[in-house]
Amino acid sequence: MSATEVVKLYGAAWSAYVRIARLALEEKQVSYGLVEVDVFAKTGVPQEHLKRHPFGRIPAFEHGDFRLYETGAIVRYIDEAFPGCKLQPTDLKARAKMNQILGILDAYAYRTLVWDIYVERVVSTREGRLANEQKIAAALPRATVCLSELNRLTDDQAFLIGGGVTFADLYAAPMFACFMQAPEAASLMEGFEKLIHWWQRFAVRDSMSRTSP
Numbered sequence: 001m002s003a004t005e006v007v008k009l010y011g012a013a014w015s016a017y018v019r020i021a022r023l024a025l026e027e028k029q030v031s032y033g034l035v036e037v038d039v040f041a042k043t044g045v046p047q048e049h050l051k052r053h054p055f056g057r058i059p060a061f062e063h064g065d066f067r068l069y070e071t072g073a074i075v076r077y078i079d080e081a082f083p084g085c086k087l088q089p090t091d092l093k094a095r096a097k098m099n100q101i102l103g104i105l106d107a108y109a110y111r112t113l114v115w116d117i118y119v120e121r122v123v124s125t126r127e128g129r130l131a132n133e134q135k136i137a138a139a140l141p142r143a144t145v146c147l148s149e150l151n152r153l154t155d156d157q158a159f160l161i162g163g164g165v166t167f168a169d170l171y172a173a174p175m176f177a178c179f180m181q182a183p184e185a186a187s188l189m190e191g192f193e194k195l196i197h198w199w200q201r202f203a204v205r206d207s208m209s210r211t212s213p
C-alpha cells in the first residue's frame with residue numbers, strides 16, 4: 001500500500017474519537033478528507049456507514065481500498081504506514097505508560113469527563129434541556145481519580161510522556177477540549193499542576209486548531 005493513496009476518515013468533527021484520528025493524521029502531515037457521517041440521525045446510523053463500522057460508531061478509516069475501524073487500530077496504522085515523527089515511544093517503559101494512559105482514557109475518562117460531565121453540563125444547556133445533576137455528581141469522584149492518575153503518570157516534560165507527541169496526548173487532548181468547557185473542570189483540576197501545564201501547552205498546538213470542531 002502506497003503512502004500516496006487517498007486517505008478518508010468517516011465521522012463528525014464534534015467527536016472526540018474522530019479528533020484523535022485527525023490529530024494523528026495532522027501530526028504526521030498526511031492529507032485526508034473528512035466525510036461527514038451522522039450516527040445520531042433520527043433514522044438511525046446510515047446503512048452505508050454500518051458496512052464500514054458494524055457497531056455504528058465513528059471514526060471509520062480508509063487508505064486506498066484498505067478499511068479499518070477502532071481508533072486504536074487506526075492511529076497505530078497511521079503511525080506505521082506514513083513517514084514523519086513517530087507517535088509511539090521506543091523505550092519499553094515509556095510505551096507501557098503511554099498504553100496505560102490510553103487504557104485509562106478509553107475505559108474511564110471518556111465516559112466520565114466527556115459524557116457524564118461535558119455533555120450533561122455544557123451540551124444539555126446548549127440544547128435547552130436540564131442537566132442530570134445526579135449523573136454529574138456521581139461522575140465527580142470518578143473524574144478526580146482519572147485526573148489524579150493522569151497527573152501522576154505524566155512525566156511533565158514537553159508532552160504527557162517524554163519529549164515528543166505520543167498517542168497519549170492525541171487521546172487526552174480531544175477529551176480535555178470537551179471537559180475543560182464545563183465549569184466543574186476548574187475545581188476538579190486544582191492541584192494537578194503537571195496536567196494543567198500539559199493542557200496549556202497542548203491546547204494551542206497547530207494540530208489542535210486545525211481540528212477544532
Ligand SMILES: N[C@@H](CCC(=O)N[C@@H](CS)C(=O)NCC(=O)O)C(=O)O
Pocket residue numbers: 015016017018039056057058059069070071072
Ligand atoms: N471504541 C471506539 C469508540 C468510538 C466512539 O465511541 N465514538 C463515538 C463518538 S466520539 C460514537 O461513535 N458514538 C456514537 C454512539 O455512541 O452511538 C473507537 O475506539 O473508535
